[in-house]
Amino acid sequence: MVTVPSSFAAARRRIVLVVCVLAAVSVSSCQSETGAGSGAVDSGALDAAPDKPSGSGGSASGGSGGAVAGSGGATPGSGGAASGGSGTGGAVDAGTSPGSGGQVGSGGVAASGGVTGSGGRADAGVMDAASGSGGAGGRGGGGGTSGTGGASAGPSPVTFSKNVRLNDDTGTGRQAEVAMAAGPNGLVIAGWMDERATRVCAYSFSTDGGLTWSKNVSIPNMTGVFVGDPAVAIDGGGTMYAVCQEYTKSDGSAGNIRMMTSSDRGVTWSAIATIQSAPDKPWAAGGTDDGTVFVSWLGNPGGIKRSLDRGLTWGPVQSLGNIIHGTGITPSNTGLVHVPFNLDSNRNQLRYLRSKDNGGTWEAPRDLIPDMGTFCFSCNPRQHPIVGSAADPTGRYVAITWASTMPAGQGDDDVWLMYSKDSGDTWTQPIRVNDNTSPSRQFESWVAVDAHGAVHVAWTDYRDNGQDETFYARSADPTKGFEKNIQVTDGHGSGNTDFLGDYKGIVVQGADVLVVWQDTRRDSGDIYFSRAAGAAGP
Numbered sequence: 340m341v342t343v344p345s346s347f348a349a350a351r352r353r354i355v356l357v358v359c360v361l362a363a364v365s366v367s368s369c370q371s372e373t374g375a376g377s378g379a380v381d382s383g384a385l386d387a388a389p390d391k392p393s394g395s396g397g398s399a400s401g402g403s404g405g406a407v408a409g410s411g412g413a414t415p416g417s418g419g420a421a422s423g424g425s426g427t428g429g430a431v432d433a434g435t436s437p438g439s440g441g442q443v444g445s446g447g448v449a450a451s452g453g454v455t456g457s458g459g460r461a462d463a464g465v466m467d468a469a470s471g472s473g474g475a476g477g478r479g480g481g482g483g484t485s486g487t488g489g490a491s492a493g494p495s496p497v498t499f500s501k502n503v504r505l506n507d508d509t510g511t512g513r514q515a516e517v518a519m520a521a522g523p524n525g526l527v528i529a530g531w532m533d534e535r536a537t538r539v540c541a542y543s544f545s546t547d548g549g550l551t552w553s554k555n556v557s558i559p560n561m562t563g564v565f566v567g568d569p570a571v572a573i574d575g576g577g578t579m580y581a582v583c584q585e586y587t588k589s590d591g592s593a594g595n596i597r598m599m600t601s602s603d604r605g606v607t608w609s610a611i612a613t614i615q616s617a618p619d620k621p622w623a624a625g626g627t628d629d630g631t632v633f634v635s636w637l638g639n640p641g642g643i644k645r646s647l648d649r650g651l652t653w654g655p656v657q658s659l660g661n662i663i664h665g666t667g668i669t670p671s672n673t674g675l676v677h678v679p680f681n682l683d684s685n686r687n688q689l690r691y692l693r694s695k696d697n698g699g700t701w702e703a704p705r706d707l708i709p710d711m712g713t714f715c716f717s718c719n720p721r722q723h724p725i726v727g728s729a730a731d732p733t734g735r736y737v738a739i740t741w742a743s744t745m746p747a748g749q750g751d752d753d754v755w756l757m758y759s760k761d762s763g764d765t766w767t768q769p770i771r772v773n774d775n776t777s778p779s780r781q782f783e784s785w786v787a788v789d790a791h792g793a794v795h796v797a798w799t800d801y802r803d804n805g806q807d808e809t810f811y812a813r814s815a816d817p818t819k820g821f822e823k824n825i826q827v828t829d830g831h832g833s834g835n836t837d838f839l840g841d842y843k844g845i846v847v848q849g850a851d852v853l854v855v856w857q858d859t860r861r862d863s864g865d866i867y868f869s870r871a872a873g874a875a876g877p
C-alpha cells in the first residue's frame with residue numbers, strides 16, 4: 340500500500356550495492372524456555388484434565404520439564420519419566436499469576452504416552468479458557484526430542500536463531516514492507532522498501548536456507564514518481580522473481596508493476612520489465628513448475644494473472660473485484676491454487692478464489708465469512724485488510740490469516756486464522772492465535788504451512804508495554820488450538836512509530852521455519868531475519 344517517501348530530498352542515485360555482512364546464524368541448543376517462578380514442574384504437573392486450575396499459582400519453572408516429558412518422548416536424560424500425558428489432556432499448570440490465566444502451556448498435551456515413544460506430533464498447548472485460575476506462566480516446553488525411554492519425538496522444538504539484519508546500509512534510513520519466499524535447494528529471497536537514499540525496492544537472497552545472505556540488490560524508480568511495496572517469489576525450478584510497484588501518481592492511484600528475475604540463483608538478474616498496469620500493491624507467488632509465476636494487485640477491480648515462461652508473457656487477467664489490500668496467492672503441486680482476500684472493506688467479507696488446474700481456470704468465488712472485523716486504518720501504525728495464506732505442498736491443508744478487531748477478541752487488534760483440511764472445501768471459523776491475557780495490539784500476521792499440515796504464524800506484537808516485537812505460534816492442528824506464543828525478536832524497538840510496513844514474511848523450507856520482519860530497535864526501520872531450525876519437522 341502506498342506510503343509517501345520520507346526521503347525525497349536525498350540524492351537521486353542508484354543505490355550502490357554494499358557488501359552484506361554474512362552473519363552466520365547461530366542456533367541455540369536450548370529447546371525450551373523457562374518460565375518465571377520457582378516451583379519446578381515435574382511430571383505430576385501434567386494433568387489430563389485441561390480444566391484443572393493450578394490453584395494459587397504454584398509458579399512453575401519451566402512448564403518446560405513437564406510439558407516436554409508429556410509430549411510424546413521425553414527430554415533427553417529424563418528417560419521418558421512422564422508417562423502421564425493422556426491422549427487428550429495434559430494442561431501444564433504453570434501458574435505464576437493466580438487467577439489471571441488459564442493458559443495451557445505449550446507442549447503440555449501429549450498425543451500419546453511419553454514412555455511409549457509413539458508420540459508423534461503432540462497437540463500442544465491448547466488455549467483453554469476454562470482453565471480457571473491457572474497462571475499465565477511457564478513457557479511450556481516446546482521441546483521434547485526423544486528421550487532415552489522413548490522411541491520417537493514429541494513436537495519438534497522451536498528455537499529462533501539470533502536475529503540477523505538483512506538491509507546492508509550503514510545509515511539510519513527506513514526499511515519497511517518486507518516479504519519473503521522460499522524455493523528449492525536452500526533458495527530464499529526477501530524484499531523490502533528501502534529509504535537509505537532515493538527510495539527503492541531492495542532484495543537479498545540466500546542459497547543456504549537463510550544461514551547467509553547476499554548483498555542487497557534493488558529495483559529503482561525509473562519512470563514513475565516513487566517505488567515501494569515489493570513482492571517476491573520463487574518457482575519450482577528455482578527462478579527468483581523480484582517485484583516492485585512503481586507509482587506514476589504521487590497519491591498512489593496509478594502505476595506499474597515492475598519485475599526482474601534470476602534463473603541462476605542470483606548470479607545475474609534480468610532487465611527490469613513492466614508486467615502490469617496497477618494502482619498499488621502487487622503480490623507474487625511461484626508456481627511449482629519451472630517458469631510459472633502468479634502476480635496479483637489491488638484496485639477496483641484488482642486482478643490476478645499467470646505466466647508460464649518466467650514472466651515474459653502472461654495469460655488473461657482474472658478479475659478479483661474491489662480489493663483494498665492483500666491477495667495472498669498459494670499454489671501447490673497438485674494444481675490447487677488458493678487466493679483469499681478481503682473484498683471491498685465496506686462490505687468486508689473474506690472472499691476466496693480457487694483453481695484446480697494450476698491457475699488455468701478459476702472456480703466461482705466464495706465468501707467464507709461475511710465480516711472480517713474492524714481494520715485499524717487510523718491506528719499508528721495502521722493495520723490494513725491484508726490477508727495471508729499458505730498450504731502444505733499438496734494444497735490440502737490451507738491456512739488464512741489476518742489481524743483485526745473481532746467480537747470474539749480482546750477489543751483491539753488480534754491475529755485470526757482459518758484452516759481447511761480438505762483443500763479449501765470447508766473451513767473453520769476464525770481462531771485467535773495470540774495468547775496474551777491483557778489487551779494489546781497484535782497485527783501484521785503472516786502464515787506458513789509445512790509438509791505435515793502444521794501451521795506457523797508470525798506477527799507484530801505490542802504485549803510488552805507497547806514495544807515493537809515479533810511473535811510466533813505453531814499448531815499441528817489449529818482446530819485444537821495453538822502452542823504457547825514464542826517471541827522471535829531478541830531485541831525490541833519503540834512501538835510508537837507511524838509505520839511498520841503493513842506485512843511481513845514467514846515461510847517453511849524443509850524442516851525449518853524462516854521469519855522476516857521490520858524492526859525499530861536500531862532506527863525507524865530495519866529488516867531482520869530469524870530461523871527456527873527443525874520447527875517444521877515431523
Ligand SMILES: [Ca+2]
Pocket residue numbers: 510511512513514862863864865
Ligand atoms: Ca534502517
Ligand SMILES: [Ca+2]
Pocket residue numbers: 749751752753778779780781
Ligand atoms: Ca489484541
